[in-house]
């Protein structure tokens with residue numbers, strides 16, 4: 153007999169994501185908000201674990217796997233096909249990792265936004281190519297260990313949110329698996345946007361970030377509380393911070409609880425802290441101006 157949670161969830165129980173996987177949590181909440189009239193796409197990634205093999209899938213809604221480089225193009229095509237059929241009450245969702253978004257799928261994403269298709273693109277950011285064995289992506293932060301950055305990444309994280317803002321998009325938001333109510337509200341808002349939506353959500357990965365699985369939510373919160381991952385939304389160009397942090401916590405609180413930062417230098421921590429403080433002040437100033 154299934155539990156009450158299983159009955160409510162549009163992702164079946166017993167799927168083989170790792171213990172404490174924030175990506176799975178975000179997938180569950182996404183469908184919880186959007187409901188059964190949703191078509192969900194995943195590219196090759198850890199989210200493809202939910203999409204499954206052959207005729208079996210963990211999604212209880214129509215689901216489909218794209219290629220890594222073109223999930224947004226697939227979503228555009230599905231949206232246009234629904235329009236041709238006169239179906240305007242179906243959500244079309246891309247549920248893609250950081251590698252499939254900020255690197256390999258970027259041109260398809262940019263094209264879909266430029267064409268203005270009504271799709272909800274959720275990038276769950278675990279800051280590396282996890283499914284293939286923890287390789288660095290453009291979203292891996294400065295100083296982080298991956299199997300392809302054994303001494304820590306020397307470059308900074310790519311600013312995909314800034315890039316998409318510059319392109320112009322009706323609704324864009326950041327979110328964190330540590331503040332689920334905030335994420336839930338943003339997905340709720342996304343339902344009614346008549347055009348593309350982009351939500352960039354931080355999803356800590358116990359396996360790739362090297363922390364105990366029970367710490368997932370705490371680490372996702374610390375990212376926000378240190379200013380490394382500010383929570384905001386941009387509606388038709390107007391920015392609003394959705395979680396104000398009175399005093400930012402030290403970045404050391406965040407890095408010291410993750411094995412991936414074991415060789416980060418004091419200088420790199422200072423750089424991260426300076427960048428977080430600067431971004432937060434810029435967001436506050438922009439919000440005030442609006």
Ligand SMILES: Cc1ncc(C[n+]2csc(CCOP(=O)(O)OP(=O)(O)O)c2C)c(N)n1
Nearest residue numbers: 196197198220249250251252280281282283
């Ligand atoms: C064009 C292309 N390059 C490489 C791969 C191999 N590949 C499959 S899944 C994956 C990792 C994707 O990383 P990300 O999008 O961050 O998702 P995550 O695995 O972290 O959930 C890669 C590189 C592929 N399928 N297609």
Ligand code: SF4
Nearest residue numbers: 169170173198357359
């Ligand atoms: S490797 Fe990370 S993102 Fe992938 S299933 Fe495991 S915890 Fe989730």
Ligand SMILES: [Mg+2]
Nearest residue numbers: 249250280282
């Ligand atoms: Mg990833």
